[in-house]
Amino acid sequence: MMTTAASLRHSPFDPLHLAVRTQDGLQGAGIGLIPRDFRGLVTLRVDLDREPTARQAVTDATGLDLPTAPNTAASQDRLSVLWLGPDEWLFVVDDPAPDAGADLQTKLTGLLEGVFAQVVDVSGAQAAIGVTGPDAREVLERAVPLDMHPRSFQPGQVKHTLFGRHTGVSLHLKDDQPTLDLYCRRSFTGYVWRYLEDCAKGAETTLAVLADR
Known part of the structure; x- marks a missing residue:
């Protein structure tokens, strides 16, 4: 079998074993996290x-x-x-x-x-996580030192900020649902994902894993 560039790639989300948790739509969850495909x-x-x-x-x-x-x-x-x-x-x-x-x-x-x-x-150096849902702004405010209120962060804007205690991220707000794309260093993907899960628990909201569509 011929080895190709595609066959050598491994998703930074693989260690999280998210496939068994993925569902269609929020189904009442307050926040959805989306493991974005390669970009x-x-x-x-x-x-x-x-x-x-x-x-x-x-x-x-x-x-x-x-x-x-x-x-x-x-x-x-x-x-x-x-x-x-x-x-x-x-x-x-x-x-x-x-x-x-x-x-x-x-x-x-x-x-x-x-x-x-x-x-x-830098395709192999970074990863993207989609964030959506009615409680997305509240959950993110627990992870980043930003005012996530719509008056301060509007669709089309990009914010660069510290995340948790160990890394920085870029947030691109795509629409007012809200839906955001979070960009982080590939090696910090697991840390960022689990930190968001902990923040969702702190906000007392349910979290769903959504497929990238």
Whole structure:
């Protein structure tokens, strides 16, 4: 049997044995956690003031304008780009193909030729957890030092914050249900997941494991 890149990959959620707990819909649960499938993740570092042509190059490569307002994101079809800092962005390709991140990296690198910029495929370094449900904001407030109220955290925004005591995460609020995507270092996936389970117990709400759809 031929060994492929796909066959060598292991989900960071495998040690949690979530398949036996997965259900369809919240079914009355206050919060749902979703082990997101593999995604292409690519970081871009570039100073737009020094390299003004970079913005158009990114648009040509992706069809998206780089969000320059702090803590915002832009999305189109299966691609999103999250503002991480004044000169840093994270591209998220909602595609489980092993080469999804590498393909975008190659495309961006080609169109940014001659530009002082850094493009890195970090698909294997990070994991994404979906969070949803009526009690999602309350549960997350027990894990992060943020005001999760809708007046402070609205759809389309991105927040970067400490999580628990040992790591940092990025939160992308996608809609007002609410549904969020939480990005963390792959090696901290189990810690983040179990911490959220403990926070749900502290909030006295039930937690469901949902399939990624």
